[in-house]
Amino acid sequence: MNTMSESWVLAWQLIAHAEPELVHIASLSLQVSATACVVGASIGLLLGAWLAAARFPGHALIVWLVNTLLALPAVVVGLFVYLLLSRSGPLGELGILFTPSAMVVAQSVLVTPLIAALSRRLVLAALNDGGSQLQSLGARPLTAALLMLVHDRMGVATVLLTAFARAIAEVGAVMIVGGNIAGVTRVMTTTIALETSKGDLALALALGFVLLAVVAAVNGAIGLLHWLASRPRVGNPLTNTPLAPAQPASAPPSAAEATPLVVIECATVRFGNVVALHEVSLTLTRGERLILVGANGSGKTTLLRLLHGLLPCEGRYERLPLRPEGHVSRASMLFQRPFLLSLSVWRNVWVGLWLAGVPAAERRERCHRALARVGLLEHAARHARTLSGGQQQRLGLARAWALSPDILFLDEPTASLDPSAKSEIELLIEEVAASGVTIVMSTHNLGQAKRLATRVAYLQGGRLIVQRPVAAFFHGEDLPPEAAQFLQGELGWR
Known part of the structure; x- marks a missing residue:
């Protein structure tokens, strides 16, 4: 011992x-x-x-x-x-x-x-x-x-x-x-x-x-x-490899070619005992830019998710095939705060393509083009979560656009950005819309809605109060009192 x-x-x-x-x-x-x-x-x-x-x-x-x-x-x-x-x-x-x-x-x-x-x-x-x-x-x-x-x-x-x-x-x-x-x-x-x-x-x-x-x-x-x-990585070897030139964007369909893509009729969405949407009827048409406006809690995000097919509902929901292509429309969504995986900028886009079933041979080229389009190619090797708020929104947009969607859903994509970053995102949205992608977007910014929309829908308390072409919504007569009061209260848009 x-x-x-x-x-x-x-x-x-x-x-x-x-x-x-x-x-x-x-x-x-x-x-x-x-x-x-x-x-x-x-x-x-x-x-x-x-x-x-x-x-x-x-x-x-x-x-x-x-x-x-x-x-x-x-x-x-x-x-x-x-x-x-x-x-x-x-x-x-x-x-x-x-x-x-x-x-x-x-x-x-x-x-x-x-x-x-x-x-x-x-x-x-x-x-x-x-x-x-x-x-x-x-x-x-x-x-x-x-x-x-x-x-x-x-x-x-x-x-x-x-x-x-x-x-x-x-x-x-x-x-x-x-x-x-x-x-x-x-x-x-x-x-x-x-x-x-x-x-x-x-x-x-x-x-x-x-x-x-x-x-x-x-x-x-x-x-x-x-x-x-x-640790930040230095350099980006991905930009040194030449890729095939990008194909020109397809032109948006004319009004005569416009066809319905998504139809909902008397759709009601419930979260437990809470009714988030009440008997909403709406048809989304190919090539349009539909902007959803309304106060917080009015049901904009719920309607976006319903149109995207992420939520079940009572009533009719139907995703219609494209014409003349014949296949069901592809959709992707940019959320208000894009969730970025704890991976590089490049890998975040790559994983999105992998999840969507894009063939391996196409993923690299699509990643390259999407990041180049939003101005993030030089940051491809950076950790995604080290990007600024505006850059993260652009990355989320690149990930959504890389899927080659027919419909792009945007949930208040500029809500937390400074004026410069907002302008950048708006320009990107206009570029995507000009390529023929149908845009559905929610926003509190009525000036933004007037600049980007072809049609505006106003929601209040989970109900769709009115939907009109953009000019008729902002300058037309006999607007429902709820929508007129909302416009009057948001004087900054004028």
Whole structure:
């Protein structure tokens, strides 16, 4: 038995001289816990993403079960795995009890619910922020959930670190299924417990220091990766490769060629007990620029999402085929605050094309052209979230336009921008409209509506009060009192 002072000195000597027993125990601990985390991550991340995206009978029960397993005691896990792997157990023929493999199984059972529960919360938070925007790009629920794991890579790394810390620090399960056999299944936690109980503190202290150093090193590595990911990249090799010249934009259809694209009749949208839209009827015509105006909460964004097909409704909703092409119109949407994945400017556009099913051979060329059109090609290698507000709006517009939509929905695209950035976005919208794309846009800026619209619709309290050609809306007679009062109150547009 060593005195306290002797134990400290011996502990440091064991570490300094890399005592073989110490190295073997620490290496086995790292190997077992890291393998368990890989197994747990491969199952837990997929399970967490699936539980965040899926809705089915019994979903709440499974979520409750996973959350309950977060508090699963290690000794209970050890007992459960022991019964499975013992000679009389259902998996006894594997013969892995009292081996490192059994310890991996036990720790995997421990960390998988932890990874699943925490990753589900990460995905839910991210989906609340940008799930509908990925849906508008064509992402299926599970695909969107998995993309959110890529988006929040630092959050995922934190989850895995938490799981690794639980695995490497637990003692009950590995003691039961490993047997603490010297040179075979002794890991740091079981050795610390055993040596401390015997009063031999030197090896226990040395392993304790190693255990703390491992956790600190993993934290430091994650911090380093985060710093490297946030560093601005220099140069843009993407601009050095010549691409085929852009095809000229198609001319917008004439009035005679204009055909209905989307028809809604007596459409009502409810969020629980709240009626967001009430019996709205509207036909969207090819080649027009429809501007939705109204106060906050009037239903503009809800109507945009309904026209885009992102919301269910009571009543008729129909997306009609293009004429003479014959295929259903393609639509994309720029939201008021575009959700940008934690990737480069280029990758944000590329992912949108991938989600929409654009062939791989076309993605690079489309990315190049879309970013060039909005003036962001020189920033293609930058992290998207380092862009200014106006640049982020332009990136969102590039991502939407790259899909070659027939209809482009815009939800107050200039609401939070300065006058210079607003002018830039307006010019881009006019360019896109001039190429033949149908525009549907919501705005509070009546001057903007007058400049951009061919038709204006006024909403109030979830009802469509009036829709008219732009000149008749702003200068016509017998405008409904609600719309006339709204125009009178917004004197700045004149």
